[in-house]
């Protein structure tokens with residue numbers, strides 16, 4: 001994997017920066033039109049989750065280049081409180097805060113691959129991929 005970059009998430013401005021960096025990398029890769037919005041929105045949702053539910057964390061952006069198959073790989077990592085019931089958190093409309101509860105299911109729906117790994121007291125890692133068509 002090449003073109004790795006890291007964005008520390010510690011403020012609302014960092015969420016915007018991660019969104020913009022992700023969009024720029026996707027564009028460089030050849031994504032166009034609504035795909036750029038889709039990728040930027042998914043990044044923005046998981047970055048917002050770091051800020052709202054874990055206070056701080058980081059986002060990694062990478063290019064996946066398997067020759068014939070290329071895409072963008074986004075990882076979000078935090079050492080926040082973790083999620084006690086991941087299956088429940090993935091349900092549309094479930095929120096422990098004041099949110100609509102659409103961030104996680106929305107990001108999963110927008111991306112081609114989505115995995116979430118969370119441990120209470122340890123933190124949360126979200127990994128997602130979008131392939132270039």
Ligand SMILES: Nc1ncnc2c1ncn2[C@@H]1O[C@H](COP(=O)(O)OP(=O)(O)OP(=O)(O)O)[C@@H](O)[C@H]1O
Nearest residue numbers: 049053082089095096097099100101102103104124
């Ligand atoms: N990084 C995280 N650390 C801890 N808990 C998280 C994290 N991300 C999500 N969660 C938990 O999963 C729930 C669902 O997340 P989701 O993004 O779908 O909704 P939300 O953030 O509450 O609201 P919305 O994103 O619609 O504004 C959250 O309410 C929170 O309890």
Ligand SMILES: [Mg+2]
Nearest residue numbers: 049099103104
């Ligand atoms: Mg959210």
